[in-house]
Amino acid sequence: MTSEQSVEPEPSPAETAKPRHAGFTYALGRSLISVLARTVYRPRIEGRENVPKDGAVIFASNHLSFIDSIAIPVAAPRPVHFLAKSSYFEGTGARGWLSRTFFESIGAIPVRRGAGQAALDALDLQRQLLDEGLAVALYPEGTRSTDGRLYKGRTGVAFLALQTGAPVVPVGLIGTDKVMPVGARVPTLSERITVRFGEPIDLAPHGPASSGRARRLATDEIMAAIHALSGQELAGTYNEAPAQGTIEKIRQALPHERR
16 A cells, blocks of 8 residues: 555546445454564564554555555554555456455555546545544655655645544654565565654644645644654655656646645
């Protein structure tokens, strides 16, 4: 589960009306995977006491590796949900079943992602989960950092927090890029990771979700908290894929709000 952008087709309203809740498979899978991960990788987990025991909460984390979406649910003291590409749930045969079961086991919820309406639909899915008092995990950078630096945050996380009133728990992940670098097919067993949960942040003082200034200031506060936990070098720019075509190059060059 990542918040990475893709070029998949936009979903119809029916596809994004209701999130598919994790049920028995998640409860069982989380227990088994947590025990296995803690035994094999012995992760250092700090600040678990900062996580609210109940009610809506947003985990906002840096993003270094595919296994970030496993590390957070394993380390968190409560169930965590995040969005993952719907293609992970749509395979057939034994391989499709294995992929679907694995992602359900770590709290993933399928969504067809992309820009424009697809991005708004994804936010709506997460808002529904928060309205039910659940926890969701998001990556403000939007995609994995391939050079280890911390990039500027996009405002979607702040928008969601300001709109729902959910507190944001910043998360600093350290070492996940060494356990499973971008492009690796399997994780290594020779490295340990650290998961740090910061104190919850109430973003309400920044203003309403409808204010672009409030969203930007709230996002900057989130990223500062993540930086304090992860200790990464700051990139000072957005983590964006190379522009494809003239129109996309112009769009990236012009001032606009990154969600």
